[in-house]
């Protein structure tokens with residue numbers, strides 16, 4: 001053990017000496033490694049950044065909420081076929097789930113439309129109007145910042161009240177307090193009873209540009225919709241699969257689906273989007289890995305090449321070392337360490353450059369980047385693999401030199 | 411018996427031609443002998459020395475060093491013998507050009523795992539023995555030929571080897587410096603070391619007490635003085 005530590009330390013010293021003697025060459029040699037590691041770290045940081053951004057952006061879809069509609073979120077279902085399916089209705093499906101499902105905590109049918117909203121002289125186009133019931137607060141996990149959410153009375157009596165999103169409050173009411181004021185939504189007046197907390201984006205869809213109104217009044221004013229989504233919150237996230245089975249059974253019954261027929265409805269959930277995203281990023285990972293690997297192989301071959309030159313140049317030195325008692329493995333270790341030191345130098349520069357580039361890209365495009373210890377670990381693992389793999393052949397060649405022939409070399 | 415050579419042959423193949431550098435050398439060397447190998451150029455002196463120093467292996471024949479059969483050792487065992495039992499001094503010094511005198515002397519210690527705290531002391535003692543206490547941190551190109559050869563001798567001594575082999579150690583030095591180097595060998599011999607050296611000069615050989623003359627890869631004469 002002692003012996004090995006001395007060897008390693010001496011090896012590092014020898015390596016630094018050799019590299020100092022050939023500064024320019026060492027520098028150029030590491031360039032390939034720098035580029036390789038930079039690529040890997042940069043792409044990894046950006047993927048990590050994308051991941052973080054993605055998962056925050058789908059967090060508005062609760063992981064324990066099911067979204068029941070005619071269309072599946074997965075592109076796999078046949079769209080034409082799905083369009084001709086029986087509509088999901090509030091009465092039939094909504095009530096059936098409410099009545100028979102035992103594993104659900106809240107059921108909120110939702111319909112939506114874009115409307116222009118006005119208050120005095122302020123106007124806002126294309127606001128997403130959602131008609132739903134009082135359980136929407138639970139299914140979509142949203143709370144009012146000021147005022148209150150819809151109550152059962154509001155919904156039952158189809159009151160002309162609304163809860164507005166953060167951005168609506170900001171843009172339409174400016175610095176006035178919206179609570180209690182009348183907002184006109186597509187020419188019908190609604191009294192503002194609550195303002196939602198700031199919610200951000202859901203896959204690029206602005207959740208703060210929303211207004212929630214009672215379902216009944218929505219249908220009365222804007223007509224019955226064919227696009228109904230029933231949001232269902234499961235009592236326990238662990239029971240989500242059981243809940244899906246239960247709801248599937250209820251829906252097949254009320255929609256009179258024959259046993260041999262497939263479901264003519266879709267139960268969607270956050271997982272599906274995450275799965276799709278994962279498949280997408282797997283491809284991106286593979287691409288990054290490919291590009292990085294090629295760069296590293298090119299860099300590694302550069303290192304191997306320069307080490308072979310170095311072994312030839314230092315044949316005499318190797319002969320001297322062997323003449324005074326260096327064993328083959330001492331010489332092997334010496335050149336392996338040299339390889340690792342060069343690679344490590346290039347790798348560290350690459351790690352830093354990778355982070356810098358990732359940050360620059362993040363700052364100048366819509367992408368985001370996360371600097372993580374995982375990236376550094378990946379960089380270090382690559383350094384070790386490349387340094388060892390491409391150093392091995394030159395080191396072996398040096399170790400196998402015949403002492404007397406090496407000594408005679410001029 | 412320190413060294414026992416039996417019918418050592420070394421044949422080189424140069425193109426289609428076979429060169430018999432050594433053509434059956436048998437030789438016994440006792441402990442604390444001081445021996446010179448002489449002979450015309452190309453007679454096989456260096457070849458014999460390299461085999462004695464475990465740097466080279468014979469084509470046939472047996473080589474026993476302190477009753478161990480060198481001709482059957484593997485690379486690691488040979489390295490171990492070179493490191494601990496043999497100190498080799500070359501005509502061209504063979505120092506590492508970028509390393510200081512003391513670092514050059516330390517090298518054999520590094521390869522047997524002597525911790526660095528002890529290494530410095532042993533190496534500087536060895537340099538002191540060859541009169542170079544004041545040149546420890548000089549690099550070879552900052553030293554004279556004689557001084558370089560002293561560094562090489564200090565390096566050969568540093569592991570207290572059983573035997574010191576010197577192939578024309580004074581060959582690259584002027585007469586006066588050569589004499590100084592020979593004085594060091596003389597002292598080492600008096601301290602009980604076994605020394606074998608190759609030389610062309612009769613006056614150098616006169617320092618020793620046994621002269622082996624080679625011709626065409628054979629021992630022509632073996633005389634004790």
Ligand SMILES: Nc1ncnc2c1ncn2[C@@H]1O[C@H](COP(=O)(O)OP(=O)(O)OP(=O)(O)O)[C@@H](O)[C@H]1O
Nearest residue numbers: 422423424429431450451452453454455456457458
């Ligand atoms: N590597 C080699 N390949 C082929 N022939 C060799 C090799 N080394 C030595 N020889 C031959 O072996 C013979 C002995 O060489 P050696 O170097 O032992 O001579 P020497 O006695 O040391 O000569 P010198 O006094 O000039 O140093 C020579 O004929 C030489 O040409």
Ligand SMILES: [Mg+2]
Nearest residue numbers: 455456457577
């Ligand atoms: Mg010679």
